[in-house]
Amino acid sequence: MTICYAGGMFMSPSLESNLFVFALAAFLGYEVVRRVxxxxxxxxxxxxxxxxxxxxxxxxxxxxxxxxxxxxxxxxxxxxxxxxxxxxxxxx
Structure with a gap:
């Protein structure tokens, strides 16, 4: 398992990808609800x-x-x- 150094703290690749998915889901959810x-x-x-x-x-x-x-x-x-x-x- 490779550890990435990002923003002053160490992040595993799985955490990094989970945070990326969370950010995309939050943006997509906001856009979907806004257009209802x-x-x-x-x-x-x-x-x-x-x-x-x-x-x-x-x-x-x-x-x-x-x-x-x-x-x-x-x-x-x-x-x-x-x-x-x-x-x-x-x-x-």
């Missing part, structure tokens, strides 16, 4: 609520797994926090 017609916003929001709940469960599972490296814990905590903020934001 107003008639579809209510069904889309109910689907978004379900996906957000799945994200919370997945983030908790990853953070609580036996891979207790610092990066996993930090990214898992950020994922849980962001998902919970997104879930709570809809009620205010």
């Amino acid at each position: 017609s107003p008639q579809l916003h209510t069904p889309l929001m109910s689907l978004t609520n379900a996906i957000s709940a799945i994200s919370v469960v997945g983030a908790i599972a990853v953070t609580g797994a036996g891979h207790n490296t610092t990066m996993v814990v930090v990214l898992g905590t950020i994922a849980v926090t962001a998902s919970m903020i997104e879930r709570g934001r809809r009620y205010f």
Whole structure:
């Protein structure tokens, strides 16, 4: 396994490719949701609520797994926090 040096920290090739896929998925998701017609916003929001709940469960599972490296814990905590903020934001 080759380790790449990027931005002052070492990154494995799998982490680098996973971050690349995440960035592409985030951009694509934003563009897809932005182009939805107003008639579809209510069904889309109910689907978004379900996906957000799945994200919370997945983030908790990853953070609580036996891979207790610092990066996993930090990214898992950020994922849980962001998902919970997104879930709570809809009620205010």
